[in-house]
Amino acid sequence: MTLDQARQAYEASVFGGDPTGLPAAARGLDAIEAQLCLERGKLIHAAFLNERGDEDPAELALFERARELWAALGDPRGEGEATFWAGCFHQVVRDDDATARPLFERARELSQSAGDRLMLSYTLRHLGFSEHLAGRLDAARAYFEESSALRRALGFDAGVAANLVGLAYIAAEQGRPGDAAATLDEAGELAAAVGAHGIARLIAQARLELAQDPSTSNS
Template sequence: MSEGVDARLTRAQERYEQAVFGGDAKHLDEAERDLTALDADAALARGRLLHARFLGSGSEDAAELPLFERAAQLYRELGDARGEGESLFWVGTVHQVIRQDQATADPAFARARELATEAGDELTLSYVLRHLCFGEQAAGRVDAARELLTESTRLRRNLSFTPGVAANLIGLADLAASGGDRDAARQLLDEAAELAAGSGAYGVGQWVEEARDELSLA
């Protein structure tokens, strides 16, 4: 979403007036493209809001997946690899997190990873790697899971995405504890708590305390 909504709508209005009153319709395709991009941006944003509601309530809204699928389709039509990759990440997340269907999530995550890498979208890539980690961990492939989450964390540190780093450290602590390294797990949770507090990520701070309890590290 690199350009403002107002700019796109204003340009569409100008193209309309050029065509109707000025007899110059050669820019109508450009205006249509702007509006398609707006539709894609709105679908992606609305889908994310519904996912946030799911995280709070635990109840899936049936509109969430179609919104992400529509966004992915529209970005694909526009040739927007960054937007398509982000949308496909969310498609995968619906299947993995909400529907507990890793097999269906995997192709969406794989394509999202390709597109985010192609577009240089390190933030989306960090999310994809995080969720690929969850799949590897669930399958018992702990080393692969740790490698994915470590790379996701590196990307997030480089982006100064501090709440995201804190969230990832919780996952790394879980992996450390499952491997018997409780001291490392405790240190990771301590750092996660510090980063969460320093960045105002109070929800992540709550996750840290829940992880301490679950791992008996309180």
Template structure:
């Protein structure tokens, strides 16, 4: 499957960012979003550190930022693990413990997929624990569905379970107004459609994912969206143009996502 490589992550749902709500008026959250979307994860984590020391929600958000750095760069695993342990220690109720468990599952998944260390069992266990802790209406549950879909897609090679999980995540992201998560669910539902040979559906999904990321200014996620859409376009010239644009963005951001930089040939980047 051409578009079934490592998914970009998505940070803690309900803790700010581009999804809307009161956080849009929070200068700290706006600053963190700008830094994160431009691949400045260390700076974003530093801004969150004072509040993350005492607030469970911000501790999980800081962890999500550092896990995102791991996924995009393949580096920073120790810092993400330390932040995660701190978030787990601060969690005081089921929602907070479930959100922290969801981040542990994602960190373990990324470590496994990138070949750092096989933590597949830990990933499944942590997401199972999150499922038991989070209530049916929890704003984190759509993210949990999405991450369980990633495991089914990439670690278990179970397309039917992956599609079902992505569909649940898509519905939840729509209901909660989590636009960035919606860009991920569009992207992965499109990848499953591509896997099944439904290329028109795949093109629609990848295009929707790209549109949302451009609307949100999620710069670090635009290149993967461009490359995925290019892979299912029937027009070779247009596909080449999108791959070239993806290559330029990767270079602009200093070679991230690292996994995409490896795939884009020099000729496609010219």
């Protein structure tokens, strides 16, 4: 559905006397609104990550609106993505993992049902952060490794590199400094190959922090 198609449905009803296209046009506009809400929320989230300033309450409202619209449309892929981002807001912006965790669990269910492997990799990554925050390092490692396997299969090398940073912190905390260093080396190679400069900065930060204090956590 496009805006032109919605306009055509209006004109067909008002001028042509054929209202049959109105329900589909309304659903199409709901889908457009949901996608716009999601993308606006993600832009706000990216700005927060860049500046680490105060939260923008519009971010959560946008994700929740997208979630509501996609649920009403019966679209598990869209609902799963919006649910993940709502969880990400709580975990990353508000440091509220207790609220974020069930959202990630629900996003995982929806992404699996929709066959959305990319979004599933995101939910598994953040479930890994949740386990890491709780001190359950083996479980955290398993989530990061499962997410990384999906990302490797999808050719999402920047995402693999990001996960390897998390795995390096876990390795260091588990008393495996050699594995931590090797993991960061692989992450650096992947990030350089795809021009993931933001991830490269995280890798440099991890090297510095782990050299100073191997028990430092990035989650």
